[in-house]
Amino acid sequence: MVFELRMKFSFIVPSPNIELPTSEKKKAIGSWPPLGTLYIATILKNEGIEVSVLDQSAQGFSIKDTVSWVKREDPDILGFSTLSSSGRTAAVIAEKVKKENPNVTTVFGNYHATFNAERILRKYPFVDVIVRGEGEQTCLELAKCLEGKGNLKEVLGITFKKKNRIVSTPDRPLLKSIDSLPFPDRELLDAEYHSTIVGANVAPKKFTSIISSRGCVFRCRFCGCRKFARNIWRPRSVENILEELRLLVSEGYRQFLFVDDNFALNQKRVRKFCREVRKEKMDIQWICDSRVDHCSYEMLRESVKAGCIMMYFGIESANQWVLDYFNKQTTPKQAEAAVSAARKAGVDVIVGSFIVGAPNETRQEIQNTLKFAQHLKLDVPQFNILGAFPGTDLWDELVMKGVIDADKYWETGLCVSEVSSDAVPYEEIQQMIREYFYDFLLRPSYIAAQVMRTLKSRYRINVMLNNLNRRGVIAESLRQLT
Numbered sequence: 001m002v003f004e005l006r007m008k009f010s011f012i013v014p015s016p017n018i019e020l021p022t023s024e025k026k027k028a029i030g031s032w033p034p035l036g037t038l039y040i041a042t043i044l045k046n047e048g049i050e051v052s053v054l055d056q057s058a059q060g061f062s063i064k065d066t067v068s069w070v071k072r073e074d075p076d077i078l079g080f081s082t083l084s085s086s087g088r089t090a091a092v093i094a095e096k097v098k099k100e101n102p103n104v105t106t107v108f109g110n111y112h113a114t115f116n117a118e119r120i121l122r123k124y125p126f127v128d129v130i131v132r133g134e135g136e137q138t139c140l141e142l143a144k145c146l147e148g149k150g151n152l153k154e155v156l157g158i159t160f161k162k163k164n165r166i167v168s169t170p171d172r173p174l175l176k177s178i179d180s181l182p183f184p185d186r187e188l189l190d191a192e193y194h195s196t197i198v199g200a201n202v203a204p205k206k207f208t209s210i211i212s213s214r215g216c217v218f219r220c221r222f223c224g225c226r227k228f229a230r231n232i233w234r235p236r237s238v239e240n241i242l243e244e245l246r247l248l249v250s251e252g253y254r255q256f257l258f259v260d261d262n263f264a265l266n267q268k269r270v271r272k273f274c275r276e277v278r279k280e281k282m283d284i285q286w287i288c289d290s291r292v293d294h295c296s297y298e299m300l301r302e303s304v305k306a307g308c309i310m311m312y313f314g315i316e317s318a319n320q321w322v323l324d325y326f327n328k329q330t331t332p333k334q335a336e337a338a339v340s341a342a343r344k345a346g347v348d349v350i351v352g353s354f355i356v357g358a359p360n361e362t363r364q365e366i367q368n369t370l371k372f373a374q375h376l377k378l379d380v381p382q383f384n385i386l387g388a389f390p391g392t393d394l395w396d397e398l399v400m401k402g403v404i405d406a407d408k409y410w411e412t413g414l415c416v417s418e419v420s421s422d423a424v425p426y427e428e429i430q431q432m433i434r435e436y437f438y439d440f441l442l443r444p445s446y447i448a449a450q451v452m453r454t455l456k457s458r459y460r461i462n463v464m465l466n467n468l469n470r471r472g473v474i475a476e477s478l479r480q481l482t
Helices: 035-046 063-073 087-100 110-115 117-123 136-147 238-250 267-279 297-305 320-325 332-345 363-375 393-400 426-442 444-455 458-467 473-481
Strands: 008-013 050-055 077-081 105-109 129-131 158-162 165-168 207-210 255-258 285-290 308-316 349-356 380-385
Touching: 008 035, 008 063, 035 050, 035 077, 035 136, 050 063, 063 087, 077 087, 077 136, 087 105, 087 117, 105 110, 105 136, 110 117, 110 129, 117 129, 117 158, 117 165, 129 136, 207 238, 238 267, 267 297, 297 308, 297 332, 308 332, 332 349, 349 363, 363 380, 363 426, 380 426, 426 444, 444 458
Parallel strands: 008 050, 008 077, 077 105, 105 129, 207 255, 255 285, 285 308, 308 349, 349 380
Antiparallel strands: 129 158, 158 165
16 A cells, blocks of 8 residues: 655744753744744645744743754654844754754755855755745745656746755746735744733734835845845735634734834835725724824824734934934934824824944944933934845845954854944943943933823723833843843
8 A cells, every 4th residue: 555645844933042052942922923833833734744843042941942843743854034133053953953853954044044054054064955035936846846757947036055055946936916925824933922021911912913015125235135025015905814813813812013114115015905994893903113204193193093003113323324324214304203293193102213332333323312202202212233145135235345254253243333434333232232222211301201101091000010020120121131
């Protein structure tokens, strides 16, 4: 009797903490569901391929725990979703798995793998295949090819080794219709998810992430989205988003984070979505982001009425030349107008994101940005020190100029201030940010404003009550901020 062999494809979302202790589990409280991995796994599952998913951080698994999980699952193919922060963890796990089971096919995907395909294959002989770009159709074809012992050269969008040579097939065309994808099966995850800001859980109700579009049409120098999504923005229809929300609400979800690269690019679409949410009287709350030049008061007001509780703005800098260097195509005045409009519209929590530490940015200009964040009267300012990673225009520029040694830093990326002689030293910038946050949080005017806003907001009161029983929230908040 002949039995049909069916492939099993297991997925790991590796932790960015490669040193996670083996003796105790430490779950990542603020982790979000890995939607990219779930989309791929769901498509494979719908095609009859057995799948399993492990989110290492969310489940608090050490490397030893993770290897044991793989051994129990015993997959034919083991896929890793890799970023610069987690690529080394993936490599350690893959090597240990391969030693125990040389027959498993190890696959790396996502941003880190896409932009470092050949480097990964050269350095790590235990990695078999790289999936470049969007992985849904590529992983499905790869699984079918391996099951039928087909020719890997016929699978678009992969890089692999053959007889000590590295072979790259042509890029796979981007999926034209995001609506054609099945909704990600969140039941594949065995973890509880939350969204946190400065140590506090800001989504205490049943929470998940959702995506309403892919890609971005802008060309920010520090972002890898442009190359990954080929500078194209592809939205889901409002009807398709609502259909998924109805399903999630029926499963008890009440709070959502839109993880789009550019949620508010089409304001007309956002307003239509908001009107439909209100029309259906959905009892939901949601978080999103927006560029400061794509957020009219009218759109923000519609969003608040439809349940938007938190808005992230990518403000980046108070210095116009720095914004121009980032190719952000915005101005500080637009940032002021956006925050003011969001406040007037009634957004419960306004978060501003900033980037400091650009080449040639002076100490005074960094201070300008710190002071600007305070001037804007944000609820939460978030500061990042400029980093360069493979796949970004900034990385390409600094490698070409000889500022960055690509062979040394391709696996992790780095803060520009660590290697650029024209930047303020990294440790000094850290100290400036640390001092700023203590001053910012302890201002009587800030404390008074936050108390008043909390007393007027059911959402804020609910968050406060749900975080009171968590020890060390304030200490953890300051630690994360600095």
